Amino acid sequence: MHGSQSKTSLIILAALVFWLGTKVAHADDALQDFLAETLTAASGKYNLPAVAAVIQIGGEVVAEAAHGVRARDRQEAVTVDDRWHIGSNTKALTATMIARLVEQEIIRFEDSLAELLPTLANEMDPAYRSITLMQLLANTAGLPALTDGEELSQFETVIKSNPDVVAQRKAIARYYLSEPPTSVAGSFAYSNLGFIIAASIAETRTNKSWEKLISEYVFHPLGINNAGFGAPGSAKIVNQPRGHRKNWWGRLKPVEPDDEHSDNFQAFGPAGTINISLKDWMRFAQDQLDGVHGRGKLLDATTYRKLHTPVTGNYALGWGAAYQPEESGTLLLLTHSGSNGYWLAEIRIMPKRDIIVLSAINSGDAEADEAIKYIRRRIVERLKPYE
The missing domain is CATH 3.40.710.10 (DD-peptidase/beta-lactamase superfamily)
Known part of the structure; x- marks a missing residue:
């Protein structure tokens, strides 16, 4: 951002x-x-x-x-009654959606990235293989922030070759997890990427886009229209x-x-x-x-x-x-x-x-x-x- x-x-x-x-x-x-x-x-x-x-x-x-x-x-x-763009407040909704998948035993907070993304495990920087789903959502995975212009420019380069948003998020996970961490795993470093990669994992496990998952698991049950x-x-x-x-x-x-x-x-x-x-x-x-x-x-x-x-x-x-x-x-x-x-x-x-x-x-x-x-x-x- x-x-x-x-x-x-x-x-x-x-x-x-x-x-x-x-x-x-x-x-x-x-x-x-x-x-x-x-x-x-x-x-x-x-x-x-x-x-x-x-x-x-x-x-x-x-x-x-x-x-x-x-x-x-x-x-x-x-x-x-107007709508407002809430920016990073979205993260709490994404975490809640993923928590519902955890309760359904589709994924676990303790699962490692190597377990959650087995097809990418060999391509990952070794430091990321043991990072857990919880660490992605807690900003302790060592991922870059993705907040400044240079980072966003690289982000655009990664996604621009594919018009499908689910495929774009997979490409994001593949690219950034193959790069070295930018902070020490376990230490707090605010990162938008952690939530994008966590959502991509959810998309892979459910065959549904993040947008559909948020609607199904958060919006609809709460009567959010x-x-x-x-x-x-x-x-x-x-x-x-x-x-x-x-x-x-x-x-x-x-x-x-x-x-x-x-x-x-x-x-x-x-x-x-x-x-x-x-x-x-x-x-x-x-x-x-x-x-x-x-x-x-x-x-x-x-x-x-x-x-x-x-x-x-x-x-x-x-x-x-x-x-x-x-x-x-x-x-x-x-x-x-x-x-x-x-x-x-x-x-x-x-x-x-x-x-x-x-x-x-x-x-x-x-x-x-x-x-x-x-x-x-x-x-x-x-x-x-x-x-």
């Missing part, structure tokens, strides 16, 4: 100290007004085309708001928000969804190309929260725990995660953010207090990054503990 995604995705626990111990009063109209005012203020302060957010407490939406226009210099206003892949909307009408990039004069301009640069390559999907409405994204977030409490719909409680338990540092499987001291084992925060450079989205789940906050912006520059922090800080200050 673009460099901005690496920045936003790696700083996954920046607001943790604000969240811990938060307690929330019952929702009222004032909270709705507060959120609307916060988004309006952020939009003006940070030059945002549009921004939206949803706050859910105890399984109930207590505030939701959207402010701005779908495309700069156009009149169509955003709504709370307002979602898709790549830049949302139609090029003919402004029926969804557009992502935005700066022109030569530093002015944000909308990126049309049919622009070949409106998103990363389709083969990149498992690492970050889902677009989704905040209401449907909340369905996924709530299931993850329910899973912490032993009542999730998609997985067994032990499997949710596996997804949410850090492997190295604070990174779990597609999630940043923080627990209370080991003696209590209480999960305090699940979080991630994502951007393809033209959008920015963030998720915060606090299981101890049953709070979920989703926010999204249809630009992904430094001002958008500051805006997300501003919104987060304002919400945390508002949802303060009882005294």
Whole structure:
């Protein structure tokens, strides 16, 4: 992904100290007004085309708001039902889909790449043969980040000879696993490639594309209907928000969804190309929260725990995660953010207090990054503990 995604995705626990111990009063109209005012203020302060957010407490939406226009210099206003590109937040959905395959005993988290990709084993760099599926999803496999321009250019070279996206992902696995690792196996090094290769393994074992697997194993069971892949909307009408990039004069301009640069390559999907409405994204977030409490719909409680338990540092499987001291084992925060450079989205789940906050912006520059922090800080200050 673009460099901005690496920045936003790696700083996954920046607001943790604000969240811990938060307690929330019952929702009222004032909270709705507060959120609307916060988004309006952020939009003006940070030059945002549009921004939206949803706050859910105890399984109930207590505030939701959207402010701005779908495309700069156009009149169509955003709504709370619009779709937003969520970038690397896709990783949590990919990890959940793979966890369902694990529960079906199609694959195992402990399986090595040599076992999972036997036809490639002899071509792999020896260091990768013992890397496990879990390490791919925990960013500890030693793979390159695939976030800067040079890396993405090489990625394009690998996939351009084949129009079939499943074949492209196989080619990605073949090429990158034959190259030497770029970091020490077992140490954290953020990598989009790990999720792409993990998805390719799932595609090989099921004979279904990642897109079909996400729909079958995540979207459909949760009733998610307002979602898709790549830049949302139609090029003919402004029926969804557009992502935005700066022109030569530093002015944000909308990126049309049919622009070949409106998103990363389709083969990149498992690492970050889902677009989704905040209401449907909340369905996924709530299931993850329910899973912490032993009542999730998609997985067994032990499997949710596996997804949410850090492997190295604070990174779990597609999630940043923080627990209370080991003696209590209480999960305090699940979080991630994502951007393809033209959008920015963030998720915060606090299981101890049953709070979920989703926010999204249809630009992904430094001002958008500051805006997300501003919104987060304002919400945390508002949802303060009882005294």
